Amino acid sequence: xxxxxxxxxxxxxxxxxxxxxxxxxxxxxxxxxxxxxxxxxxxxxxxxxxxxxxxxxxxxxxxxxxxxxxxxxxxxxxxxxxxxxxxxxxxxxxxxxxxxxxxxxxxxxxxxxxxxxxxxxxxxxxxxxxxxxxxxxxxxxxxxxxxxxxxxxxxxxxxxxxxxxxxxxxxxxxxxxxxxxxxxxxxxxxxxxxxxxxxxxxxxxxxxxxxxxxxxxxxxxxxxxxxxxxxxxxxxxxxxxxxxxx
Amino acid sequence: xxxxxxxxxxxxxxxxxxxxxxxxxxxxxxxxxxxxxxxxxxxxxxxxxxxxxxxxxxxxxxxxxxxxxxxxxxxxxxxxxxxxxxxxxxxxxxxxxxxxxxxxxxxxxxxxxxxxxxxxxxxxxxxxxxxxxxxxxxxxxxxxxxxxxxxxxxxxxxxxxxxxxxxxxxxxxxxxxxxxxxxxxxxxxxxxxxxxxxxxxxxxxxxxxxxxxxxxxxxxxxxxxxxxxxxxxxxxxxxxxxxxxxxxxxxxxxxxxxxxxxxxxxxxxxxxxxxxxxxxxxxxxxxxxxxxxxxxxxxxxxxxxxxxxxxxxxxxxxxxxxxxxxxxxxxxxxxxxxxxxxxxxxxxxxxxxxxxxxxxxxxxxxxxxxxxxxxxxxxxxxxxxxxxxxxxxxxxxxxxxxxxxxxxxxxxxxxxxxxxxxxxxxxxxxxxxxxxxxxxxxxxxxxxxxxxxxxxxxxxxxxxxxxxxxxxxxxxxxx
Ligand code: FES
Numbered sequence: 001x002x003x004x005x006x007x008x009x010x011x012x013x014x015x016x017x018x019x020x021x022x023x024x025x026x027x028x029x030x031x032x033x034x035x036x037x038x039x040x041x042x043x044x045x046x047x048x049x050x051x052x053x054x055x056x057x058x059x060x061x062x063x064x065x066x067x068x069x070x071x072x073x074x075x076x077x078x079x080x081x082x083x084x085x086x087x088x089x090x091x092x093x094x095x096x097x098x099x100x101x102x103x104x105x106x107x108x109x110x111x112x113x114x115x116x117x118x119x120x121x122x123x124x125x126x127x128x129x130x131x132x133x134x135x136x137x138x139x140x141x142x143x144x145x146x147x148x149x150x151x152x153x154x155x156x157x158x159x160x161x162x163x164x165x166x167x168x169x170x171x172x173x174x175x176x177x178x179x180x181x182x183x184x185x186x187x188x189x190x191x192x193x194x195x196x197x198x199x200x201x202x203x204x205x206x207x208x209x210x211x212x213x214x215x216x217x218x219x220x221x222x223x224x225x226x227x228x229x230x231x232x233x234x235x236x237x238x239x240x241x242x243x244x245x246x
Numbered sequence: 247x248x249x250x251x252x253x254x255x256x257x258x259x260x261x262x263x264x265x266x267x268x269x270x271x272x273x274x275x276x277x278x279x280x281x282x283x284x285x286x287x288x289x290x291x292x293x294x295x296x297x298x299x300x301x302x303x304x305x306x307x308x309x310x311x312x313x314x315x316x317x318x319x320x321x322x323x324x325x326x327x328x329x330x331x332x333x334x335x336x337x338x339x340x341x342x343x344x345x346x347x348x349x350x351x352x353x354x355x356x357x358x359x360x361x362x363x364x365x366x367x368x369x370x371x372x373x374x375x376x377x378x379x380x381x382x383x384x385x386x387x388x389x390x391x392x393x394x395x396x397x398x399x400x401x402x403x404x405x406x407x408x409x410x411x412x413x414x415x416x417x418x419x420x421x422x423x424x425x426x427x428x429x430x431x432x433x434x435x436x437x438x439x440x441x442x443x444x445x446x447x448x449x450x451x452x453x454x455x456x457x458x459x460x461x462x463x464x465x466x467x468x469x470x471x472x473x474x475x476x477x478x479x480x481x482x483x484x485x486x487x488x489x490x491x492x493x494x495x496x497x498x499x500x501x502x503x504x505x506x507x508x509x510x511x512x513x514x515x516x517x518x519x520x521x522x523x524x525x526x527x528x529x530x531x532x533x534x535x536x537x538x539x540x541x542x543x544x545x546x547x548x549x550x551x552x553x554x555x556x557x558x559x560x561x562x563x564x565x566x567x568x569x570x571x572x573x574x575x576x577x578x579x580x581x582x583x584x585x586x587x588x589x590x591x592x593x594x595x596x597x598x599x600x601x602x603x604x605x606x607x608x609x610x611x612x613x614x615x616x617x618x619x620x621x622x623x624x625x626x627x628x629x630x631x632x633x634x635x636x637x638x639x640x641x642x643x644x645x646x647x648x649x650x651x652x653x654x655x656x657x658x659x660x661x662x663x664x665x666x667x668x669x670x671x672x673x674x675x676x677x678x679x680x681x682x683x684x685x686x687x688x689x690x691x692x693x694x695x696x697x698x699x700x701x702x703x704x705x706x707x708x709x710x711x712x713x714x715x716x717x718x719x720x721x722x723x724x725x
Contacts, residue, residue: 098307100306100310100415101303101306101307101309101310101415103302103303103306133298133299133642135300135640135641135642136640141300141641208300208302208641209302209331209421209641210302211300211302211303211420212302212305212306212417212420212425213420213425213611214425215411215417215418215425215426216410216411216412216416216417217411
């Protein structure tokens with residue numbers, strides 16, 4: 001039984017495998033832990049902290065923390081929900097997010113998380129930062145107004161596309177997404193077929209001229225809240241079915 | 247300006263007008279109205295806001311200009327963007343879906359305007375107690391009418407939801423087409439209530455007609471004046487609210503220009519800036535800034551078209567034109583009647599479209615030769631709406647100029663306000679009921695003031711009474 005690790009999420013016994021992080025094991029077990037920078041199949045990043053859980057009482061990011069036998073994970077608690085909510089709200093006020101006309105609306109993970117968490121308006125003041133749009137590439141646009149610095153494109157371009165088109169510069173509030181060229185996106189070797197373009201959780205990195213093609217009602221999160229796919233992960237349901245005292 | 251003590255009344259807000267404007271009424275020493283003006287208070291420069299945004303965002307983004315007729319902006323921008331992608335020759339499904347959306351919008355907006363905003367004045371009198379002169383009172387005293395207004399609005403909104411995806415701020419029209427068709431189930435749902443809508447639309451025409459005919463003498467003197475009229479018309483001269491060439495006629499019906507290619511509107515229309523208003527004053531170039539102003543909206547459209555291509559609306563149009571012996575009607579309060587003629591036309595068009603199998607087609611988008619400059623023109627509920635853009639090679643909008651219907655009606659509304667103020671307010675103690683007369687004149691045009699100043703929201707409107715020294719004598723703030 002060495003290839004099984006038994007641990008607990010919110011009192012429910014979950015079976016994972018060695019080497020898995022909490023979020024990976026939870027996904028397989030049909031337990032949704034909210035996340036933004038995490039993307040399956042690429043290097044864990046651990047920067048957004050939306051996936052924060054308490055593991056044996058200590059807060060940690062579920063996307064980077066490995067599971068261990070008997071680990072007691074708290075996920076869906078009032079405290080953690082509040083904590084995540086405030087992170088999402090901060091992301092909204094730090095950027096310029098106009099969901100009402102954003103082409104990613106309905107397919108945006110940030111927006112979908114806000115809906116799932118019941119956020120109607122952020123409690124913090126909007127910062128309305130000046131952010132640059134780079135539309136120089138013939139087929140791709142970077143709208144930094146909406147970038148949440150999740151680094152998904154950075155990792156996928158580097159590790160999957162083998163190009164390292166994207167990177168970050170500056171620190172703190174000045175931190176921003178940039179490209180690996182002196183000038184603009186058009187000067188990189190980014191191609192419209194690059195996988196990096198498919199992983200942006202928000203509307204920051206977009207293929208040109210295809211926005212709004214999917215009608216309202218048929219977009220990713222129009223019917224079911226974000227995370228529903230994981231929660232209906234029936235393969236995994238039996239593993240999560242036994243409720244035990246933690 | 248008079249050197250004697252002049253007083254100024256400023257009405258703020260004008261209730262039941264969507265948006266925020268301000269009316270200033272200047273009184274001379276004797277209490278006579280010297281001048282009255284409608285100003286727009288706030289300006290946030292939507293045209294600047296959208297600079298640098300990708301062009302395909304426009305049809306969705308510009309809707310934020312207006313909470314009342316977002317579909318008009320959606321479609322005007324989409325028509326403009328069709329040309330950017332070379333897709334202006336839409337597939338039948340795309341064009342008919344857009345038309346359905348537009349007629350649904352016209353139906354709901356006109357119903358809202360007539361039943362919610364205008365009917366309290368018409369049913370209870372312009373000077374009635376404001377407690378009684380509102381839509382709640384209409385619902386109380388005329389429950390059937392109150393219900394009709396709500397149900398007609400709802401029906402139009404359902405059409406918008408089924409064509410644009412949402413009741414407000416949908417995404418249906420995209421450059422070169424539409425993103426959905428109408429399912430059989432959706433069509434059948436709309437067909438259920440269609441007959442009822444037609445019955446109510448006919449009845450509404452009658453209410454508006456009877457009101458105008460019964461009060462014709464008063465209406466003739468109520469903020470009425472001769473003016474040119476402008477709208478788009480179909481190639482055969484029929485009323486067409488979605489697409490057509492520009493036509494302008496004089497107050498007595500002579501052609502000023504006709505079937506003008508939308509792309510060349512700027513050869514015919516220019517805009518003047520006046521120091522006291524943020525709203526621009528468009529005028530017909532060939533006449534000049536002084537007298538080149540014109541009216542747009544239902545009255546102008548009914549005046550300008552040769553006929554309406556739906557039978558019931560055409561019959562009532564003829565009845566309307568007979569009042570002025572076939573010449574253009576220049577009565578401000580006649581806007582209401584023409585608004586209801588269009589409402590009937592819209593529901594007839596909706597019926598036609600619902601029975602058209604093209605709405606279930608799958609060919610939704612076309613593209614062709616890319617362009618960088620474009621104009622999209624549509625007849626919005628309140629009148630001709632111009633969207634003019636320049637897009638650079640990176641697909642970013644570098645220039646946008648929008649002429650909204652309220653801007654075209656700027657001078658006419660100012661004239662109506664001044665006419666009514668002079669006639670009803672001069673030499674009298676200014677009461678709420680009298681000030682409402684001024685608002686009645688504004689409401690005939692159904693202005694959407696937030697939209698006209700390109701603000702990103704809605705604002706109320708304000709009226710001040712001020713003397714020549716600048717002292718504020720009275721202020722009205724409502725809504
Ligand atoms: S998803 Fe774990 S830190 Fe972002």
